[in-house]
Amino acid sequence: MHKKICMLGGFAVGKTSLVRRFVTNLFSEEYHTSIGVTVEKKILSVAGENVTLMLWDLYGDDEFQRIRESYLRGSSGYILVVDGTRKETLATALGLQRTVEGLLGSIPFALIVNKSDVRDVWEIDDAALSALRQQGWTIFFGSAKTGEAVESLFSTLAHRLLNQAM
Amino acid sequence: MVEPSSKNMPNLTTDMSEDLSELRNLLLAPEQTQLDRLQERLDDPVLRTHEVSRLLPGALTLQKDDPVLTAVLTPHVEQAFFTSLRRSPQAIVDAIAPIMGPAIRQAIRQALQSLTQSLNQTIEHSFSLKGFRWRIEAWTTGRPFAETVLLHTLRYRVEQAFLIHRDTGLLLQHVATETAIVRDQEMVSGMLTAIRNFVHDSFGGQRERDLSSFQVGEFTVWIQQGTNAILAVVIRGTAPETFHDVLQDTLDRIHLTQADALVSFNGDASSFASTQPNLEACLQSQYEAPAQKPSPVLVAIGLLLLLGLLLWGWGSYRDGQRWDTLVDRLKSEPGLVLTTAQDHGGRYDLAGLRDPLATDPTSLIAASGLQADRIHSTWSPYYAMDPQFILSRARALLQPPDTVTLILEGEILVASGTAQEDWAHEARRMAPFVPGVLRYEDKKVQTVSMAHLIESIEHVTIQFASNSSAIDPVEAGKIPALISVLRDLDNLAARSHQQVTVECRGSVDAAGSELTNRILRKTRAQAVCSALGESGVGSATTLTTESASIRRPENQATTRSVGFAVTVHPSGSAKAGHP
Structure with a gap:
């Protein structure tokens, strides 16, 4: 089973770092600045079944929040990445979520607040996140630096994708 | 009414029982019969087996999608299959041979074709200069020689084919040649889709403006677009444009056979395994055809034609030279005036004037080496003033x-x-x-005149030494002049139809005996006659010594000499005697 997942988030929130933490890369990061995306692959075992996640790591752009719609097309799910130390990245993520939902409809997604290793300097408070949780959002606190919650982020989403498929 | 007595009670009970039985029989007889039959069917295993055998096919058909039935039957079917295989393997072989045979033959044929092609190319280029260069390249690059040959003689080879789901960019099927360098095809598929999307968004806008090919070093990637799937092939070298048709046909066929699977694709590509043969058919290659060696017959004909052309050319050149030489010769020949000399492509015309005493032009033509029958010559007579x-x-x-x-x-x-x-x-x-x-x-x-000549002859005497008949050198000097005069006389006699007789008369001195002198006279006369006759004096002249000294020795001068007496008489008449 193969699934396409998009990594979305503002500029320098740590999307690529999370992906690189998760996969063995094949393509150069330069693709980000050239065509705005790199594609990575990770094989997970979910409930005894191998699931291949094709991770489309989209280049973040806070200012315009522009994303290429064509890159999103065909996605089974997506991951929103927020930098805990920059409050505005949450707003960016919320905007992106609305955009994607508008394009692809309601498909599984998860949000990860990155940089949990420096939680004392976070600007994002729990209240805002709690409100999102109440709306049914799946939210992780993780760190690309320490690897915290990275595996669980992807495997949780993979589970949801499979369950949705069944 | 009489109360029934106690002793009559058993009879009453018996009667009632019988009645009830009868009543039951009357009321339930048909049902009872059915019950009995049912009981019999249930108790009789043979009958039940027959009934189940009738129902089983229908029952199995109804439950064909039931996973439980499949799970229950699978071990039994497997067991039965293995048992059957052990008991009669030949039956299984016979059953699968028609299916496996062609598949195995096909695989062997493809392997042999590949091997043969490699061998042919290798052998063909083993001993050429180019082959030597490639051998050095193979040695320096560490690649096998056969592979180096194949790469150099390659026009194009499709090394990989990707069938990609259009929307998701997920890989549906992938095939590659044995020699292709395959990196992670799923990531390549994704990245290829990303690049295609990027190009489309940046430069396209319409579907037909999608990325259709790009080149990377010696590789070209062709991308054929379909409604729900994309076929991308990696080509080494330059494929012909007609190969686009092959790709489009393949993609169309896949869309036709996999229409439902493409529309409802949810990430499970297993159903696209059946497209593998379609993609493998796209892995085409073409090598440089070996240079066509011309037929030996054609080569021989060509060489003969060339040889003929050379000979004709040489012949024409040589004839031209001979013609020029002949014309020069005729122009310089005394007594000949050449007025026309024309070459009509191997036919020649000559015309001019010729003195009757000049060299015959025919002999000059014959000596020129040109064929006489190709030369037409006309010579008019004239008198040369040379x-x-x-x-x-x-x-x-x-x-x-x-x-x-x-x-x-x-x-x-x-x-x-x-x-x-x-x-x-x-x-x-x-x-x-x-x-x-x-x-x-x-x-x-x-x-x-003749008389003058006769006189001149008779005036001559040839002197001899004593007792000798040999003409000494001084006297021999008179002989040529005498011969000249004799010839003039002969000439005159011939013109006037007369004949001349010249008698050589030997003389001796008084010494010696008569016999000796007679012999000496005769031998001296003979010596002079011989000397004159050696060079010839003419056909009308006869030299003789006959009887001269014998008959009239007394009239001879008493000197040691030979003198001459000349007589002339008409031709045909008897020779006149000396007076």
Whole structure:
């Protein structure tokens, strides 16, 4: 089973770092600045079944929040990445979520607040996140630096994708 | 009414029971019969087996999608299959042979074709200069020689084919040649889709403006677009444009056979395994055809034609040279005036004037080496005014005796020497008619008569030493002059139809015996006759020693010499005796 997942988030929130933490890369990061995306692959075992996640790591752009719609097309799910130390990245993520939902409809997604290793300097408070949780959002606190919650982020989403498929 | 007695009670009970039984029989008999039959069917295993066998196919058909039934039956079917395989393997072999045979043959054929192609290419290039260069390249790059040959003779080879889901960019199927360098095809598929999307968003806008090909070093990637799937192939070298049709046909076929699977694709690509043969058919390759070796017959014909052309060219050149030489020769030949000399492509025309005394042009043509039948020549007669021709003409016409010399002084023919009177007279008459001669002079010609010549001959004596018949060298000096005179006489006699007899008369001195002297006279006469006769004196002249000294020894001078007596008589008459 193969699934396409998009990594979305503002500029320098740590999307690529999370992906690189998760996969063995094949393509150069330069693709980000050239065509705005790199594609990575990770094989997970979910409930005894191998699931291949094709991770489309989209280049973040806070200012315009522009994303290429064509890159999103065909996605089974997506991951929103927020930098805990920059409050505005949450707003960016919320905007992106609305955009994607508008394009692809309601498909599984998860949000990860990155940089949990420096939680004392976070600007994002729990209240805002709690409100999102109440709306049914799946939210992780993780760190690309320490690897915290990275595996669980992807495997949780993979589970949801499979369950949705069944 | 009488109460029934107690002793009658059993009878009453029995009767009631019978009645009830009868009543039951009357009321439930049909059902009872059915129940009995049912009981019988349930109790009889044979009957039940028959009934189940009738129902089983229908029951299995109804439950064909039931996973439980499949799970229950699978171990039994497997067990039965293995048991059957052990018991009669031949039956299984017979059953699967028609299916496996063609597949195995196909695989072997493909492997052999690949091997043969590699071998052919390798052998063909093993011993050529190019092959030597490639061998060095193989040695320096560490690649096998056969592979180096294949790469160099390759026009194109499709090394990989990707069937990609259009929307998700997920890989549906992938095939590659054995030699292709395959990195993670799923990531390549995703990235290829990303790049295609990027190009489309950046430069396209319409579907037909999608990325259709790009080139990376020696590789070209062709992307064929379909409604729900994309076919991308990696080509080494340059494929013909017609290969696009192959790709489009393949993609169309896949869309046709996999229409539902493509529309409902949810990430499970297993159903696209069946497209593998379609993609493998796209892994085409083409190598440089070996240079067509011309047929030996054609080569031989070509060489013969070339040889013929060379020979014809050489022949033409040689004939041209010979013709020029002949024309030069004819122009320079005395007595010939060439007025026309034309070459009509191997046919020649010659025309001109020819003195009758000039060299025959036919002999010059024959000597030129050109074929005489290719030369048409016309010669008109004329008199050449060259001095040698005028002299030749004069000699031919006047026929002077050897004692006369003719020379040309300007236009004057001058004769000198001795000649008979009648010749001198005739020459004086004829000479002006010789073309080129204006005047004739014969002041230097001394005319002679027969009597004069006879006298001159008889005046000569050849002296001998005592008792010798050998002509000494001093006396021998008189012989040539005597011969010349004898010839003149002979010539005159012949012209006047007369014959001459010259008798050599030997003489001796008074010494010696008569016999000795007679012999000596005879041998001296014979010696002189022989000396004169050796060079010939003419057909009308007879030399003789006959009887001269024998009959009239007393009349001979008493000197040691030989003298001559000449007699002339008409031709055909008997020789006159000496007076």
